[in-house]
Amino acid sequence: MTTNPLMQTIEALAKEKNIEPTVVIQAMEEAVVTASRKFYKGGEDLKAKFNPGNGQIELFALKTIVDEVTNPDLEISMAEAKGMYGDDAGVEVGDQLEFQKRTDVLGRIAAQTAKQVIFQKVREAEREKVYDEYNDRVGDVMNGLVKRFEQGDIIVEVGRVEAVLPRKEQSRAESYAQGDRVRAVIRGVSKSAKGPQIVLSRTDPALLIKLFEQEVPEVYDGTVMIRGAVREAGDRAKVAVYSRERDVDPVGACVGMKGTRVQAIIRELRGEKIDIIDFSDDPVQFVMNALSPAKVQRVTIVSDLDKVMEVVVEDSQLSLAIGKKGQNVRLAAKLTGWRIDIKSEEEKRKEVEAEFGAIEAASAEADAVPVEGDAAPADEAIVEAAPADETK
Numbered sequence: 207m208t209t210n211p212l213m214q215t216i217e218a219l220a221k222e223k224n225i226e227p228t229v230v231i232q233a234m235e236e237a238v239v240t241a242s243r244k245f246y247k248g249g250e251d252l253k254a255k256f257n258p259g260n261g262q263i264e265l266f267a268l269k270t271i272v273d274e275v276t277n278p279d280l281e282i283s284m285a286e287a288k289g290m291y292g293d294d295a296g297v298e299v300g301d302q303l304e305f306q307k308r309t310d311v312l313g314r315i316a317a318q319t320a321k322q323v324i325f326q327k328v329r330e331a332e333r334e335k336v337y338d339e340y341n342d343r344v345g346d347v348m349n350g351l352v353k354r355f356e357q358g359d360i361i362v363e364v365g366r367v368e369a370v371l372p373r374k375e376q377s378r379a380e381s382y383a384q385g386d387r388v389r390a391v392i393r394g395v396s397k398s399a400k401g402p403q404i405v406l407s408r409t410d411p412a413l414l415i416k417l418f419e420q421e422v423p424e425v426y427d428g429t430v431m432i433r434g435a436v437r438e439a440g441d442r443a444k445v446a447v448y449s450r451e452r453d454v455d456p457v458g459a460c461v462g463m464k465g466t467r468v469q470a471i472i473r474e475l476r477g478e479k480i481d482i483i484d485f486s487d488d489p490v491q492f493v494m495n496a497l498s499p500a501k502v503q504r505v506t507i508v509s510d511l512d513k514v515m516e517v518v519v520e521d522s523q524l525s526l527a528i529g530k531k532g533q534n535v536r537l538a539a540k541l542t543g544w545r546i547d548i549k550s551e552e553e554k555r556k557e558v559e560a561e562f563g564a565i566e567a568a569s570a571e572a573d574a575v576p577v578e579g580d581a582a583p584a585d586e587a588i589v590e591a592a593p594a595d596e597t598k
Contacts, residue, residue, distance in 0.1 A: 212261040223332045224366055231256045233327030237320035238263050238309060244319055245312045249279040253304070266304040271297055336367055336403050341395045347416040348406065352386045362388055362406060369404035377408045379440030379476045389474065391416060409439035414480075417471045418445070424459040431456075433485040436540040442529075443478055444496060444537045446485040457482050481537075489544060493517065496538035500527035503551065514545045524550040 216234070220227040235254040242252050242265055251268040269282040287297050297303075312320075350362035350369060358373035360382060371390055382388060390406035391413040397403070407413065414435050424430040430449050437443040447456035460482045461468050468480055481499070486492040493515055494502045500523045508514040519527045527548050528535050539546045549557070 212263075213258065219328065223328055223335075225328070225331045225335050229331040230324075230328060233324050233331070234263055234320075236327060237323035238265055240323050241312055241317065241320040242307070242309070246307070249277070251280055252307070263309070265307045265309050267307055268302050268304060271299050271301045271303065273299060333397065333403060337395055337397050340367075340392060340404055344392050344394060345412050345416075347389055347391050347413065347420070349387060349389050350406075352382045352384055352388055354384065356401075360388070361402060362390070364404065367404065368402040369406050370402040371406040371408065375405070375407035375409050377439040377476065377478070379478065380408065389413075409437065411435040411437050411443075414443055414445065414471070414475070417474055418460060421467045421470050422460050422462070424449075424454060424456075429454055430459050434541050436537050437478070438533060438537065440476065440478055442481070442533055442537060443475075444481045444483060444541050446483055446492070446496070446541055448485040457484060489542065490515070493538065493542050493544055493546060496542050497527050497534065497546070497548075500534065502527070508547070512545070513543060514547065516547045516549065518549050518551060518554050521550045521552050524548065 216227050216230045220230050235256060238254040239252050242254070246252070253266050253268055254263050255266065256263050269280060271284055271287050272281045273284060275281045275283050282303060284297070284299060287301075287303060291297055348364050348369070350364040353361045353363045353368065355361070356370075360371040360376065362369045362371055369390075369392075371388065375390075375393060388406075388408075390408050391410050393405045393407040393410055395404055414437060415432050418425045418432060420426070422430065425432060425447075429451055430447055432445060433448050434446040435443065445460070447460055449456040449459070459467075468482065472478060472480060483495040483498050486495060490505045490507065493505060494517075497517065497519075500519055502523075503518045503520060505518075506516045508516050517527070526534070529537075535546055535548055
């Protein structure tokens with residue numbers, strides 16, 4: 207067991223901040239060098255080293271052996287070096303010698319500087335550790351406790367670190383109090399942020415996918431695959447599923463017996479409605495599935511290049527297909543990647559009638575135009591010339 211007081215402090219600080227003791231030692235060495243430069247105010251090349259034997263951080267000025275000294279702060283002559291260490295010391299030109307300097311004379315200002323440097327370096331190391339630990343976990347779901355609120359953002363305690371759940375990443379159907387448990391997906395990890403580095407989300411579709419993995423064994427083991435998920439957090443979501451085995455119904459597996467599996471997810475998302483649909487490689491069939499629960503009459507691909515489809519539904523199904531404030535068709539378009547133009551049977555009938563009317567009008571107009579044989583007689587088309595100027 208370490209009995210050295212400084213080493214005990216270093217180990218305690220490293221344990222508290224979850225970093226290596228060597229990081230703390232390097233920070234202290236750098237702090238002593240920074241403080242010493244403020245005190246000595248010379249151009250010396252200073253270096254600090256932790257001495258585990260006496261538990262002290264020692265300061266040295268480095269000087270290079272040269273034939274002719276041009277900068278006494280950084281150089282020492284060969285003759286002087288041999289005078290200090292003897293002719294048999296084996297020193298050569300280019301070698302660096304260390305000259306110990308006092309640290310007990312640094313004073314209060316230097317000590318304060320050292321303290322600030324140590325705090326800054328330890329904090330940087332701590333943030334680097336958090337980044338390295340959580341950067342590979344982006345997309346994972348984490349459980350935490352609501353610690354406090356900052357201008358609409360929620361600060362969540364996750365293990366030994368703090369994470370932030372920004373206002374824009376919160377579902378409008380949810381509210382929290384201090385001490386509440388919250389489950390959220392890691393949206394990103396920042397190195398430069400001043401506050402918490404880990405950004406959480408309750409609105410990201412990745413949260414929905416992870417919840418299905420936790421609740422549905424077939425999704426977890428890969429038998430049922432989630433091919434897409436879109437959300438309008440707090441209101442509605444659509445999930446496209448696909449089974450890799452013929453005898454497994456992907457929608458049934460996700461819904462569960464009497465809806466138990468999907469209900470558990472809905473409860474976690476505070477009542478968000480979830481449409482689970484079959485994925486299809488055929489874009490027309492996929493769009494028809496995505497517009498569920500509305501029943502589609504027919505689908506026409508308007509443009510393959512621009513990915514535009516025209517969908518016709520019965521008059522009674524139009525409002526269901528469009529959804530509240532266009533939500534159903536908007537989510538379907540986002541899920542499938544196609545722009546969907548929905549029309550009712552009546553609208554389509556009127557459109558077709560209008561097109562036929564336009565064609566008939568154009569045809570009648572073409573019949574009314576005189577043909578080449580019906581032109582007026584040539585003599586009727588002659589215009590009388592103006593009389594010649596008689597004064598000419």
